[in-house]
Amino acid sequence: MIPIIIGAIVGVFVLICLITLLRIYFRSDSRKGKKGEKRAATLLKKHMMHGDKLINDVILYDEETKSSVQIDHILFSTRGIYVIETKNYSGKIYGTDKQSIWTHVYDENKPAMQFYSPVKQNVIHISAVKKILHNPLTTIYNIVIFTSGDISGVECRYVYTPVTLNNFFKTHTEAKLSPVARDKMYEEISEYAKKNQISKRQHIKNVEKTQKDLDNKICPRCKGHLVKRVGKYGEFWGCENYPECRFAMRIKNK
Numbered sequence: 001m002i003p004i005i006i007g008a009i010v011g012v013f014v015l016i017c018l019i020t021l022l023r024i025y026f027r028s029d030s031r032k033g034k035k036g037e038k039r040a041a042t043l044l045k046k047h048m049m050h051g052d053k054l055i056n057d058v059i060l061y062d063e064e065t066k067s068s069v070q071i072d073h074i075l076f077s078t079r080g081i082y083v084i085e086t087k088n089y090s091g092k093i094y095g096t097d098k099q100s101i102w103t104h105v106y107d108e109n110k111p112a113m114q115f116y117s118p119v120k121q122n123v124i125h126i127s128a129v130k131k132i133l134h135n136p137l138t139t140i141y142n143i144v145i146f147t148s149g150d151i152s153g154v155e156c157r158y159v160y161t162p163v164t165l166n167n168f169f170k171t172h173t174e175a176k177l178s179p180v181a182r183d184k185m186y187e188e189i190s191e192y193a194k195k196n197q198i199s200k201r202q203h204i205k206n207v208e209k210t211q212k213d214l215d216n217k218i219c220p221r222c223k224g225h226l227v228k229r230v231g232k233y234g235e236f237w238g239c240e241n242y243p244e245c246r247f248a249m250r251i252k253n254k
């Protein structure tokens with residue numbers, strides 16, 4: 001009798017654990033993120049012209065600064081190079097061009113979540129891409145796609161829904177690069193990513209390390225000290241090695 005009871009208790013316990021794990025999995029941000037990236041890749045493929053190339057989910061590691069970025073998509077087209085960040089949030093999003101911190105209201109009855117501006121995040125991705133390409137004149141477009149959610153509270157020219165992105169590509173047809181130049185840049189990025197491969201785990205470690213540097217007021221690019229400066233838009237943290245190092249970070253105003 002007793003073994004049966006113990007067996008039943010263990011059984012129920014295992015079942016509860018399993019249900020909890022499944023719930024965490026289905027609600028996880030990374031899974032939602034992956035779904036958004038897949039949707040975006042399908043969308044982008046529709047707008048690729050003959051010979052255009054797409055790189056999905058790539059990590060670019062910079063040996064010099066020991067930092068890395070993870071980019072959702074890079075589209076190499078004769079119309080230009082597009083660096084694309086995808087967000088798959090439900091609920092309402094608020095943010096503007098200039099704000100570093102955006103707001104995500106998932107549920108009216110729950111406190112709003114804050115997240116780093118995906119447009120500014122993508123500016124960092126673009127500088128990583130530019131650093132690798134041997135063509136500093138190339139225009140690289142910053143594109144942020146919200147594959148779901150309500151972005152009527154976002155005032156930013158770089159942010160698109162799947163519908164507005166379709167319209168953007170329909171009107172954005174002028175060729176800016178020769179097929180040879182496009183293919184060369186695609187090769188440069190692909191080769192670089194292959195040569196400097198690091199794991200996702202290492203990437204997350206690098207991100208944490210950069211955050212730690214910033215918390216200690218150390219420049220993540222050249223390891224110089226960050227000093228308070230005043231610019232057009234108010235105070236900011238700048239690198240002591242300016243103008244050799246142009247790292248700058250807005251002082252978060254709460």
Ligand SMILES: [Zn+2]
Nearest residue numbers: 219222239245
């Ligand atoms: Zn610096």
